[in-house]
Amino acid sequence: MSFKLLFKSLLRRKLVVALLLIQLAVTLALIVNSILLALHARELVNRETGLDLENTLMVSLKPTSPALGKEPALSDLMERQLAALRALPGVEAAAYANQAPLVQGGSNSTVEDLDDPQHVRIDVVPVSVASVDIIKALNLKLIEGQLPDALDPLIDFSVVDIKTLDISTRGAVVTESVAKRLYGDQSAIGRVTTNGRIVAVVSDFTSQLSMENVNYQLFNIDHMYPGAVSYILFVRTQAGMADKVKSQLADTLRAADSNIDIFFVRSLAEQRDELYSRQSGLAVLLTTLGALMLLVAMVSAYSNAFFHALKQRQEIGMKRAIGASQNLILRELFSEAWLTTGIGCVLGVFASLGLNKLLASVLTIPEVPFWLPSITVGMMIVCVTLATWYPAKVATNISPASAAKSL
Template sequence: MPLHLLFKSLQRRKVVTTLLLVQLAMTFALLLNSILLAQQTRQQLQQPTGLPLQQTLQVQLKPTTVALRQYPALGDLLTRQLEAIRTVPGVVAVAYSNQGPLLYGGNNGNVHDPDREELSKANGVPLYTVSADFFNVLQLPPLAGELPQNEIAVDGLAKSPVVITQSLANKVFDDKPAVGRQVNRGPVAAVVADFYGQRSAGTVNYNAIQVAPLYGVDWGYSILLRTEHGSTDKVRQALPQVLQQVDSNIEIFYIRTLAEQQQRLYSNEFGLASLLSLLSALMLLVSMISSYSNAYFHTLKHQQEIGIKRALGASKSRIFTELLSENWLTTVLGATAGVGCALVLNQVLAQVISIPSLSWWLPLLTYTVLLLCVTVATWYPATIATRISPATATKAL
């Protein structure tokens, strides 16, 4: 059927067609953004972190008494806790840290070369204060230099040696050797491989680590430990009792693997993607029902017209194609309007979460999915139309 005749057919039922177009546009917008969010979340969860996620546990805790939150009592508490955890079967290495990796925000600051501050400054760099086994726990061997071996308290204006990640070294020193040079945090002792620090940072692989005592932990601290294969769950179950036996004046907030921490890091996107996917599925179902009803009642209402076409020589395949074509045209018009709705929804979501802009192939994929669903929904009514006998045309006489 020519395109202008298809438009005339749709104009004969303006109200029904308008409602169907609105529904298809909303379905298109929801479906497109749910696909976009699902794709982004999948990519984020699969991106390399440089960390042993499954075998590393993070314990977040805080002393409940003021005295234990300050050095030197805090230092004694940490020493006893680490020694007790090392005796747990299945523990390979353990270290303390002022914060763990894979966070959304935390303790951070700028790192730069004092001689060329403006040109070398990296902002929002996570700053870790750790014990020496931190690098063993996270399996971060030195790429250059030597890792500090002891947590030495530094007095006066002296600063502890700093270990920085490769990408940060390249940023601050323009790809030149960094070991032995000064940054505003102290002398660079070593460079290690990149790992995922804080999501809110400018570049998640920028990290600066100092092996030094923790002087105060009013907001709590982390104990990181790496376990043997297959021992993670057993170690996790044993940790609360072990820590309480060392000193009962502590509050344990959580014990998680870094894999679980990564999941929580993207929990907002994952939850919203799941919600939009569910809404999209429901909207697709409603659109399929609407398309089926529209095609079915159109077939019943125009039986005589279809019968006349059959009497004039129209084949079953032509009748079948004409009915599908009407629904395809409706879908294309609704989906085209849905592109604008999708852009608006994308901008609204961008105010709440981090979401990429729409790429050119996503609307094509969404068009395809919508067309396929509408085709499936209208297949049976179109089949019914092909069964209408030419004799039906005589009922009008």
């Protein structure tokens, strides 16, 4: 059967065919992007983070008393909390920071070399204020330099103007990615940046997903900013002790000082799962919708083929009467189904690209690879073929005699 005759046949059922084409296009777009999201979510969850996820715990909290949010009371509170945590059996290190790793966004700053303004500048780098043991608590590896063994001197900002502060007196620890981006193969130790003098370079770890490089991170080993809304306490445990230590954290911290609000206690593994829950949840939702749409498309293809065969009963009977074989009738009906599916899938490829752009504006999702629509198109053709088979088989059994009776 020629394409011209196939198109004429489709044009006789404009509304039905148009609805089926829209259905096929939307189905393909949903399936392509749900598969893409599922693959991306799996890749993110399994990606190496550079952190000891199972044996590192984090507690988000803040003091409830305004007096505890001021110095020196704040530093005293945090030292008492860290001392209580380090005393727990199974705890290897404890530290504080003003923000957690494995997050979508947070506190960031521009970092550049003040000694060489013409050098590379990184516009967005996560910057955290942290205590001395933060590197040990996160189980990071020292690449070069020497980790600070004490906090920088406490600054009284009621007396010191931050604009006149000598930034070279403040120590900074950066990840390897930051050091290589700024200085290439040269040593970063001793270089003065807009966020302090680099005293150590540590191994990369996943900091913020919104960054150009998720492994960028700079730590200022310093006192927590007074009046901070909340802060994070990190606790690294011995292998296999995380659950036991986790169950004691809230009570231990309240015993050190009851004037605190604890927002959550979780492991870094749970933090990672929370970070990617949006992608995973949306992948499940789109997969479910895609499966339902595929089922509906199969039912529609079945109904379309079945009622088309009934309407063409006389025409099929006449073809049989002039010698058309059952295989020829079968090929004609399948050809119509395949042509409709092909057109719907072409529209679906464009729809999948549009949906991908829309999703990319609200979450992280890769671009559609060329092979994914091809596989999805093949799957849809198989499904439509299966849905069309029974109506087509029934149509081939129409006899010339039954066609004559309808005259």
